Amino acid sequence: MNKEVYFKILKELPEGVKLAAVSKFHPMESIEILYAEGQRLFAESRVQELMQKYEALPKDIEWHMIGHLQTNKVKYIVPFISMIESVDSARLLLKINEEAEKIGRIVDCLLEVHVAQEETKTGWNEEELFSYIQSTEFASLKNIRLRGIMGMASNTDDVERIKEDFRKLSRIKSSLENCFDSSFDTLSMGMSQDYREAIEEGSTLVRIGSMIFGERHY
Numbered sequence: 001m002n003k004e005v006y007f008k009i010l011k012e013l014p015e016g017v018k019l020a021a022v023s024k025f026h027p028m029e030s031i032e033i034l035y036a037e038g039q040r041l042f043a044e045s046r047v048q049e050l051m052q053k054y055e056a057l058p059k060d061i062e063w064h065m066i067g068h069l070q071t072n073k074v075k076y077i078v079p080f081i082s083m084i085e086s087v088d089s090a091r092l093l094l095k096i097n098e099e100a101e102k103i104g105r106i107v108d109c110l111l112e113v114h115v116a117q118e119e120t121k122t123g124w125n126e127e128e129l130f131s132y133i134q135s136t137e138f139a140s141l142k143n144i145r146l147r148g149i150m151g152m153a154s155n156t157d158d159v160e161r162i163k164e165d166f167r168k169l170s171r172i173k174s175s176l177e178n179c180f181d182s183s184f185d186t187l188s189m190g191m192s193q194d195y196r197e198a199i200e201e202g203s204t205l206v207r208i209g210s211m212i213f214g215e216r217h218y
Protein backbone atom coordinates (compact mmCIF):
# COMPACT_ATOMS: atom_id res chain seq x y z
CA MET A 1 0.00 0.00 0.00
CA ASN A 2 1.60 3.24 -1.13
CA LYS A 3 -0.31 6.39 -0.28
CA GLU A 4 2.31 8.65 -1.82
CA VAL A 5 1.93 6.97 -5.19
CA TYR A 6 -1.84 7.26 -4.83
CA PHE A 7 -1.63 11.02 -4.31
CA LYS A 8 0.88 11.37 -7.12
CA ILE A 9 -1.48 9.59 -9.53
CA LEU A 10 -4.42 11.74 -8.39
CA LYS A 11 -2.43 14.88 -9.11
CA GLU A 12 -1.55 13.64 -12.58
CA LEU A 13 -5.16 13.00 -13.58
CA PRO A 14 -6.56 15.67 -15.88
CA GLU A 15 -9.99 17.01 -15.08
CA GLY A 16 -12.70 14.56 -16.11
CA VAL A 17 -10.52 11.47 -15.65
CA LYS A 18 -11.52 9.24 -12.75
CA LEU A 19 -9.49 6.66 -10.86
CA ALA A 20 -10.87 3.23 -10.04
CA ALA A 21 -8.61 1.79 -7.35
CA VAL A 22 -8.30 -1.89 -8.23
CA SER A 23 -8.38 -3.61 -4.85
CA LYS A 24 -8.71 -7.24 -5.99
CA PHE A 25 -6.68 -9.66 -3.86
CA HIS A 26 -5.93 -6.89 -1.37
CA PRO A 27 -7.31 -6.84 2.17
CA MET A 28 -10.11 -4.67 3.48
CA GLU A 29 -7.58 -2.68 5.52
CA SER A 30 -5.92 -1.37 2.38
CA ILE A 31 -9.28 -0.20 1.07
CA GLU A 32 -10.05 1.47 4.40
CA ILE A 33 -6.80 3.42 4.25
CA LEU A 34 -7.65 4.88 0.85
CA TYR A 35 -11.26 5.41 1.90
CA ALA A 36 -10.02 7.54 4.78
CA GLU A 37 -8.17 9.66 2.22
CA GLY A 38 -11.38 10.21 0.29
CA GLN A 39 -11.23 7.48 -2.37
CA ARG A 40 -14.73 6.14 -3.07
CA LEU A 41 -14.37 4.24 -6.33
CA PHE A 42 -12.94 0.71 -6.07
CA ALA A 43 -12.85 -2.13 -8.59
CA GLU A 44 -12.88 -5.88 -8.08
CA SER A 45 -12.72 -8.85 -10.42
CA ARG A 46 -14.32 -11.74 -8.50
CA VAL A 47 -17.91 -11.90 -7.30
CA GLN A 48 -17.33 -13.57 -3.97
CA GLU A 49 -14.57 -11.20 -2.93
CA LEU A 50 -16.60 -8.23 -4.12
CA MET A 51 -19.61 -9.29 -2.04
CA GLN A 52 -17.57 -9.82 1.09
CA LYS A 53 -16.00 -6.41 0.75
CA TYR A 54 -19.29 -4.73 -0.08
CA GLU A 55 -20.90 -6.20 3.03
CA ALA A 56 -18.08 -5.26 5.38
CA LEU A 57 -17.15 -1.80 4.11
CA PRO A 58 -18.91 1.60 4.07
CA LYS A 59 -21.97 1.75 1.86
CA ASP A 60 -20.98 4.90 0.01
CA ILE A 61 -18.19 3.06 -1.79
CA GLU A 62 -18.86 2.78 -5.52
CA TRP A 63 -17.95 -0.72 -6.66
CA HIS A 64 -17.01 -1.51 -10.24
CA MET A 65 -16.88 -5.07 -11.55
CA ILE A 66 -13.94 -5.47 -13.95
CA GLY A 67 -13.45 -9.24 -14.18
CA HIS A 68 -15.17 -11.90 -16.25
CA LEU A 69 -18.69 -12.30 -14.88
CA GLN A 70 -20.59 -15.58 -15.10
CA THR A 71 -24.29 -15.23 -15.82
CA ASN A 72 -25.24 -17.34 -12.78
CA LYS A 73 -23.53 -14.83 -10.49
CA VAL A 74 -25.09 -11.69 -11.92
CA LYS A 75 -27.92 -11.71 -9.39
CA TYR A 76 -25.54 -11.35 -6.47
CA ILE A 77 -24.02 -8.07 -7.57
CA VAL A 78 -26.86 -6.35 -9.43
CA PRO A 79 -28.43 -4.97 -6.21
CA PHE A 80 -25.40 -2.85 -5.29
CA ILE A 81 -22.91 -2.63 -8.15
CA SER A 82 -22.36 0.87 -9.46
CA MET A 83 -20.91 -0.22 -12.80
CA ILE A 84 -20.20 -3.48 -14.60
CA GLU A 85 -17.26 -2.67 -16.86
CA SER A 86 -16.57 -6.16 -18.15
CA VAL A 87 -19.66 -6.99 -20.20
CA ASP A 88 -18.16 -9.33 -22.78
CA SER A 89 -21.25 -10.92 -24.36
CA ALA A 90 -24.85 -10.25 -25.35
CA ARG A 91 -25.93 -13.15 -23.16
CA LEU A 92 -24.40 -11.50 -20.12
CA LEU A 93 -25.99 -8.14 -20.90
CA LEU A 94 -29.37 -9.82 -21.27
CA LYS A 95 -28.94 -11.50 -17.90
CA ILE A 96 -27.93 -8.24 -16.19
CA ASN A 97 -31.03 -6.60 -17.66
CA GLU A 98 -33.23 -9.44 -16.44
CA GLU A 99 -31.90 -9.31 -12.87
CA ALA A 100 -32.03 -5.53 -12.79
CA GLU A 101 -35.63 -5.54 -13.97
CA LYS A 102 -36.60 -7.90 -11.13
CA ILE A 103 -35.48 -5.39 -8.53
CA GLY A 104 -36.33 -2.22 -10.44
CA ARG A 105 -32.77 -1.01 -10.91
CA ILE A 106 -31.03 0.45 -13.93
CA VAL A 107 -27.47 -0.81 -14.06
CA ASP A 108 -24.60 1.15 -15.60
CA CYS A 109 -22.55 -1.04 -17.92
CA LEU A 110 -19.56 -0.82 -20.23
CA LEU A 111 -18.99 -3.18 -23.12
CA GLU A 112 -15.55 -4.73 -23.03
CA VAL A 113 -13.92 -4.31 -26.42
CA HIS A 114 -11.07 -6.49 -27.61
CA VAL A 115 -8.28 -4.69 -29.48
CA ALA A 116 -5.15 -6.28 -28.01
CA GLN A 117 -3.02 -8.72 -29.96
CA GLU A 118 -3.48 -11.55 -27.43
CA GLU A 119 -6.12 -14.05 -28.46
CA THR A 120 -6.88 -14.83 -24.84
CA LYS A 121 -8.39 -11.49 -23.95
CA THR A 122 -12.15 -11.48 -24.00
CA GLY A 123 -14.54 -8.92 -25.36
CA TRP A 124 -16.35 -7.67 -28.43
CA ASN A 125 -14.65 -6.88 -31.68
CA GLU A 126 -15.62 -3.77 -33.58
CA GLU A 127 -18.02 -5.37 -36.05
CA GLU A 128 -19.87 -7.42 -33.44
CA LEU A 129 -20.23 -4.33 -31.35
CA PHE A 130 -21.70 -2.14 -34.08
CA SER A 131 -24.18 -4.71 -35.26
CA TYR A 132 -25.26 -5.52 -31.71
CA ILE A 133 -25.83 -1.86 -30.79
CA GLN A 134 -28.22 -1.61 -33.73
CA SER A 135 -30.12 -4.79 -32.88
CA THR A 136 -33.70 -4.92 -31.62
CA GLU A 137 -32.48 -7.09 -28.75
CA PHE A 138 -30.23 -4.32 -27.51
CA ALA A 139 -33.01 -1.75 -27.90
CA SER A 140 -35.23 -3.85 -25.64
CA LEU A 141 -32.90 -3.72 -22.63
CA LYS A 142 -34.66 -1.13 -20.51
CA ASN A 143 -32.73 -1.78 -17.31
CA ILE A 144 -29.26 -1.25 -18.75
CA ARG A 145 -27.69 2.13 -19.11
CA LEU A 146 -24.77 1.78 -21.50
CA ARG A 147 -22.15 4.25 -20.30
CA GLY A 148 -19.34 3.45 -22.74
CA ILE A 149 -16.63 0.91 -23.38
CA MET A 150 -13.73 -0.69 -21.52
CA GLY A 151 -10.58 -2.12 -23.00
CA MET A 152 -7.03 -3.22 -22.47
CA ALA A 153 -3.95 -2.63 -24.57
CA SER A 154 -1.69 -5.44 -25.71
CA ASN A 155 0.63 -6.83 -23.08
CA THR A 156 3.88 -5.57 -24.61
CA ASP A 157 6.77 -3.17 -24.03
CA ASP A 158 6.11 -1.65 -27.43
CA VAL A 159 4.73 1.75 -26.47
CA GLU A 160 3.65 2.49 -30.03
CA ARG A 161 1.55 -0.65 -30.10
CA ILE A 162 -0.02 0.27 -26.75
CA LYS A 163 -0.89 3.75 -27.97
CA GLU A 164 -2.30 2.32 -31.18
CA ASP A 165 -4.59 0.01 -29.17
CA PHE A 166 -5.80 2.93 -27.04
CA ARG A 167 -6.36 5.07 -30.12
CA LYS A 168 -8.47 2.32 -31.59
CA LEU A 169 -10.60 2.10 -28.43
CA SER A 170 -10.95 5.86 -28.42
CA ARG A 171 -12.05 5.90 -32.05
CA ILE A 172 -14.61 3.14 -31.44
CA LYS A 173 -16.03 5.02 -28.45
CA SER A 174 -16.32 8.24 -30.46
CA SER A 175 -18.01 6.57 -33.38
CA LEU A 176 -20.61 5.02 -31.07
CA GLU A 177 -21.42 8.32 -29.39
CA ASN A 178 -24.05 9.38 -31.90
CA CYS A 179 -26.08 6.24 -31.14
CA PHE A 180 -26.54 7.40 -27.53
CA ASP A 181 -27.27 10.42 -25.37
CA SER A 182 -24.69 12.22 -23.25
CA SER A 183 -24.66 9.46 -20.63
CA PHE A 184 -22.46 7.48 -23.03
CA ASP A 185 -19.45 9.21 -21.56
CA THR A 186 -16.99 6.58 -20.36
CA LEU A 187 -13.83 5.29 -21.98
CA SER A 188 -12.26 2.99 -19.41
CA MET A 189 -8.65 2.24 -20.31
CA GLY A 190 -5.26 2.34 -18.64
CA MET A 191 -3.75 0.27 -15.83
CA SER A 192 -0.61 0.63 -13.70
CA GLN A 193 1.79 0.10 -16.60
CA ASP A 194 0.08 2.15 -19.26
CA TYR A 195 -2.30 4.68 -17.71
CA ARG A 196 -0.29 7.69 -18.93
CA GLU A 197 -0.59 6.56 -22.55
CA ALA A 198 -4.28 5.83 -21.98
CA ILE A 199 -4.89 9.34 -20.69
CA GLU A 200 -3.06 10.83 -23.67
CA GLU A 201 -5.42 8.91 -25.92
CA GLY A 202 -8.59 10.06 -24.19
CA SER A 203 -9.29 7.73 -21.27
CA THR A 204 -11.91 9.00 -18.82
CA LEU A 205 -11.44 6.19 -16.29
CA VAL A 206 -8.17 4.54 -15.34
CA ARG A 207 -8.08 1.27 -13.38
CA ILE A 208 -4.98 1.11 -11.24
CA GLY A 209 -4.14 -1.66 -8.81
CA SER A 210 -0.58 -2.81 -8.22
CA MET A 211 1.01 0.61 -8.41
CA ILE A 212 -1.10 1.73 -5.45
CA PHE A 213 -1.65 -1.45 -3.46
CA GLY A 214 1.53 -3.35 -4.29
CA GLU A 215 1.86 -6.80 -5.78
CA ARG A 216 -1.10 -9.14 -5.61
CA HIS A 217 -0.71 -12.48 -3.86
CA TYR A 218 -2.89 -15.00 -5.66
Ligand SMILES: *Cc1c(COP(=O)(O)O)cnc(C)c1O
Nearest residue numbers: 022066191192207208209210211
Ligand atom coordinates in the same frame (compact mmCIF):
# COMPACT_ATOMS: atom_id res chain seq x y z
C1 LIG B 1 -6.32 -6.25 -12.41
C2 LIG B 1 -6.88 -5.35 -13.43
C3 LIG B 1 -6.48 -3.99 -13.50
C4 LIG B 1 -5.39 -3.41 -12.63
O1 LIG B 1 -4.13 -3.84 -13.05
P1 LIG B 1 -2.80 -3.27 -12.38
O2 LIG B 1 -1.74 -3.67 -13.34
O3 LIG B 1 -2.67 -3.91 -11.06
O4 LIG B 1 -2.93 -1.79 -12.28
C5 LIG B 1 -7.11 -3.19 -14.42
N1 LIG B 1 -8.08 -3.66 -15.24
C6 LIG B 1 -8.48 -4.94 -15.21
C7 LIG B 1 -9.54 -5.38 -16.15
C8 LIG B 1 -7.90 -5.82 -14.31
O5 LIG B 1 -8.31 -7.11 -14.30
